[in-house]
Amino acid sequence: MFDEFYSHGKILGEIIASSHNMRPFVRVWGPDVCPDMPLQYSAPDQIDFVEVNKNGVATLPEFDQRLDVKQIPHHTQNCYAEFLRGDDDFILLTKPQGNAPCMFMRDYSELYLKIAKDIGISEVYTVGTRLAEISPRGRATGYATKKEAVDLLEKNDVTLMKNEVAPYFTNVILGVAAEYYDMTGYRINSNHGEDPPYEDSVRQILEILEKVSGIGYDIEVFDEVIKDWGSSLKLAGSGTQPNDLFGI
Numbered sequence: 001m002f003d004e005f006y007s008h009g010k011i012l013g014e015i016i017a018s019s020h021n022m023r024p025f026v027r028v029w030g031p032d033v034c035p036d037m038p039l040q041y042s043a044p045d046q047i048d049f050v051e052v053n054k055n056g057v058a059t060l061p062e063f064d065q066r067l068d069v070k071q072i073p074h075h076t077q078n079c080y081a082e083f084l085r086g087d088d089d090f091i092l093l094t095k096p097q098g099n100a101p102c103m104f105m106r107d108y109s110e111l112y113l114k115i116a117k118d119i120g121i122s123e124v125y126t127v128g129t130r131l132a133e134i135s136p137r138g139r140a141t142g143y144a145t146k147k148e149a150v151d152l153l154e155k156n157d158v159t160l161m162k163n164e165v166a167p168y169f170t171n172v173i174l175g176v177a178a179e180y181y182d183m184t185g186y187r188i189n190s191n192h193g194e195d196p197p198y199e200d201s202v203r204q205i206l207e208i209l210e211k212v213s214g215i216g217y218d219i220e221v222f223d224e225v226i227k228d229w230g231s232s233l234k235l236a237g238s239g240t241q242p243n244d245l246f247g248i
Contacts (some may be wrong), residue, residue, distance in 0.1 A: 005120040007168070008190055009128050010197050013083055013094045015225045018220040020086035026115055028081045034064050048105040054145045055204035056076040056150040056160035058185065060175035063106075067167050082113060091119060098175040108169065109176035113183070123184045125213060128160070139189075140204055142242045145178035145185040156211045158188060173203035186212065197229035198234060 016022070046066035050058040051186030084092040093112055101108040116124070130141050142149045142158040143166070154160055166187065188208055190201030203222065210216045 007099075007128070008205065009012055009126075011197055011229055012093075012127055013092060013200070014201050015206065015217050015222050016215065017084050017086075017092055017094070018221045018225065019182050020088055021208070022084035022086035022092055024082040025085045027081040028083075028111060028115070047102065047167050048169075048172045049165045050166050050171050052143045052161045055147065056154070056162055056164065057147060058143045058145050058171070058175055058178075058187070059181045062174075067165060081112070083112075085164075087120055088215075090213070091116065091121065102169070105169045106170040106176055109173040110180065112173065113177055113181050117181050117183070121183065123186065123213070125172055125173060125186045125187050125188070125209060125215075127209070128190075129169055129192050130166075138200075138204075140208055141189045142187045144187065145174055147185055149184050152212055153186065153188070153208075156158070156208055158208060160187075161187075183231060196233050197226050199226050 046068055049061070049065075049067045051061055052058045066098060080097065082095060093116075105119045113124075140158050141161050143151050143161045144153055150160065172197070174187060177183035177185045188205050190205055194201050205219050206222070213233060
């Protein structure tokens with residue numbers, strides 16, 4: 001239950017999709033990456049990551065490098081994802097159920113990015129929480145894959161991540177986008193400390209995203225989605241729990 005609800009990205013994605021009347025136009029299944037991929041598996045002890053240098057610029061490490069982690073046992077993987085599109089010049093990649101991939105992260109990234117590249121996408125934005133540490137409340141952090149993009153983030157009140165690794169899929173896909181598809185990747189993080197449905201931090205990310213990318217949102221939609229998620233969380237009896245650091 002907790003994995004289903006702990007996600008700034010899911011809430012933010014719902015707000016953007018509803019604000020722009022977006023609908024699915026491409027559906028992707030896990031077997032496209034690995035035919036033997038199970039719908040459920042135990043999370044691996046080594047995962048992919050990107051390296052953020054002293055200037056806030058992220059790159060992929062060598063392919064055989066992995067980060068040792070201790071993950072929550074029996075992590076579930078739903079292999080289904082959707083691309084959404086509205087009337088504007090951007091698309092949204094979502095997972096209606098489950099979490100982002102914890103295995104074959106580079107393979108999933110390539111699968112999704114090939115579709116995006118064919119459509120004409122040149123920039124990739126991912127959002128969520130910073131996994132390296134609990135960030136101070138009220139301060140957005142992030143990085144990008146080019147110096148010009150880093151400058152744009154910093155100009156819009158994003159505190160740069162420096163000299164650290166950023167693991168998991170929503171970071172890895174940015175490195176793959178830059179390395180293999182000549183796309184610019186942007187990462188915007190909030191903190192772990194706010195209780196769901198993360199009203200303040202989701203609003204903060206949305207405001208930064210609008211300044212950086214031009215992707216806006218409807219305030220009435222924001223209020224409605226936050227209210228609905230809050231009601232769902234109360235009904236489910238969910239809330240913050242220790243050691244659960246999953247984002248989108």
